Amino acid sequence: MTAAPPTDEVRARILAAVDGLRDEMVTSLQSLVRIPSVNPKYPGVEYEEHVGREGEGSAVLAELYERAGAAVDVFAVEPGRENAVGRLGGGTGRSLIFNGHVDVVPGGDPADWHVAPPFSGEVVGNRMYGRGTTDQKAGLIGQAYAAIALRRAGVQLSGDLLLQCAVGEETVDYTCGTGAIVERGYTADAAVVSEPSAPPTPVSLAVVSPGLLWFSVTVEGIKVHCSMRGETIHPHRAGDALGVNAIDKIFTVYQALRGLEQEWVQTQRHELFFDGHFALLPGVIRGAPGDLAVPFALSDSATIEYTVMYHPQRDGEDVRAEIQGVIDRAADSDPWLRKHRPVCEWKLQWDPYSIEPDADINQALAAAYRRAAVGTGFAPEPTFTGFYGGCDATVLKKLGIPSVVLGPGDLRVAHANDEYVDLGEMWLAARTYALLAADWCGVV
Numbered sequence: 001m002t003a004a005p006p007t008d009e010v011r012a013r014i015l016a017a018v019d020g021l022r023d024e025m026v027t028s029l030q031s032l033v034r035i036p037s038v039n040p041k042y043p044g045v046e047y048e049e050h051v052g053r054e055g056e057g058s059a060v061l062a063e064l065y066e067r068a069g070a071a072v073d074v075f076a077v078e079p080g081r082e083n084a085v086g087r088l089g090g091g092t093g094r095s096l097i098f099n100g101h102v103d104v105v106p107g108g109d110p111a112d113w114h115v116a117p118p119f120s121g122e123v124v125g126n127r128m129y130g131r132g133t134t135d136q137k138a139g140l141i142g143q144a145y146a147a148i149a150l151r152r153a154g155v156q157l158s159g160d161l162l163l164q165c166a167v168g169e170e171t172v173d174y175t176c177g178t179g180a181i182v183e184r185g186y187t188a189d190a191a192v193v194s195e196p197s198a199p200p201t202p203v204s205l206a207v208v209s210p211g212l213l214w215f216s217v218t219v220e221g222i223k224v225h226c227s228m229r230g231e232t233i234h235p236h237r238a239g240d241a242l243g244v245n246a247i248d249k250i251f252t253v254y255q256a257l258r259g260l261e262q263e264w265v266q267t268q269r270h271e272l273f274f275d276g277h278f279a280l281l282p283g284v285i286r287g288a289p290g291d292l293a294v295p296f297a298l299s300d301s302a303t304i305e306y307t308v309m310y311h312p313q314r315d316g317e318d319v320r321a322e323i324q325g326v327i328d329r330a331a332d333s334d335p336w337l338r339k340h341r342p343v344c345e346w347k348l349q350w351d352p353y354s355i356e357p358d359a360d361i362n363q364a365l366a367a368a369y370r371r372a373a374v375g376t377g378f379a380p381e382p383t384f385t386g387f388y389g390g391c392d393a394t395v396l397k398k399l400g401i402p403s404v405v406l407g408p409g410d411l412r413v414a415h416a417n418d419e420y421v422d423l424g425e426m427w428l429a430a431r432t433y434a435l436l437a438a439d440w441c442g443v444v
Contacts, residue, residue: 003093003158003442017149018431029141030121033130039103039170052080054167057102061165068147077176086163093159093442097191098143101169104132112417133421134409139194142426146433159441162186178392182399190361190402193393196409202425206387206405207355213308214348221246223289223300246302247287256330268311272386281307312352353393372431
């Protein structure tokens with residue numbers, strides 16, 4: 001059968017169906033949030049304590065995909081870490097992926113959550129609180145209910161719609177998650193990833209992301225009793241021959257990288273990101289005199305772990321070389337570090353994704369948003385923006401699938417205590433997804 005665009009009457013039926021499912025969406029999201037689907041490979045997490053919970057979350061999505069009339073495939077690369085995929089449509093029009101991840105980061109200490117416990121899914125006003133509400137279970141639920149609404153509205157798609165619930169995103173474990181799904185044959189002409197696409201505005205169209213690097217830099221010192229501190233730092237005393245505090249020396253490197261970060265404010269600019277977004281975060285610092293956890297000796301080792309968000313038009317290897325050059329010059333300026341060079345360990349490089357704003361999928365998504373937003377109180381025009389972090393759109397792009405991010409939630413509360421999602425955003429996203437599927441895939 002020939003694919004045709006939906007009529008205005010069909011679009012109205014679709015929106016009415018989504019609206020009629022609004023309360024069910026909230027209930028399903030609450031059930032999903034209450035499953036602590038912490039990625040078992042997340043740093044600091046005991047694998048055996050958490051493996052299997054991602055699969056429990058995927059089972060919730062698989063059931064929703066079945067309600068939409070999809071043929072469902074649940075599979076795992078690693079036991080207990082099941083992905084869920086639903087396929088519906090006639091296979092004769094353009095195909096589309098709705099992708100999201102079910103794994104979350106740890107909830108942390110419940111005492112640090114002040115509104116509601118981390119896996120409660122408690123609703124306060126128009127917000128639902130809990131780990132994964134924004135990042136990114138609301139997006140998964142919105143996509144699933146968009147498909148359910150199509151069925152309720154009596155709409156049969158011409159092209160295939162693939163609903164993908166992936167594991168492993170939070171640790172870049174795409175060989176278990178999104179990458180494995182696509183390699184299994186679930187590919188399409190375009191994809192929408194339902195990560196939280198605010199800021200700057202709710203349910204934005206995020207068409208580009210920064211690249212991401214993770215590295216550590218370590219310097220060595222010489223351990224000696226704390227009473228010798230003065231002997232090691234003042235002129236005409238014993239100095240480095242007696243002891244060197246590695247913590248002092250690591251701050252030489254820190255200051256140099258802080259200078260690079262400030263330089264980037266002026267030199268690394270992009271129209272879809274605020275000036276200064278591309279930055280070097282010293283997120284973890286360690287230093288101690290051997291195994292001692294008390295400050296009774298000079299530290300003989302110090303390490304800083306960095307996350308780097310770099311400009312999407314730059315090559316990751318080039319950024320690494322720039323950072324290494326800054327560290328080398330800082331070492332050259334210090335007599336101790338000249339002879340005892342800082343050691344960098346490069347742990348992760350996650351490339352940017354990008355798609356032209358005028359790409360077909362972006363224009364179709366923008367049109368769907370405009371229709372979905374009518375009468376909702378949300379902005380009538382979509383905002384084209386950059387996605388502030390990294391996500392599986394990079395995986396899809398590398399596998400040849402043009403991809404864009406649009407989803408409920410706000411990255412400013414992702415991974416944070418009292419993470420929440422605005423439930424109205426989930427509703428708007430579901431309306432947008434449903435209209436996009438009908439417009440992109442066509443109807444019969």
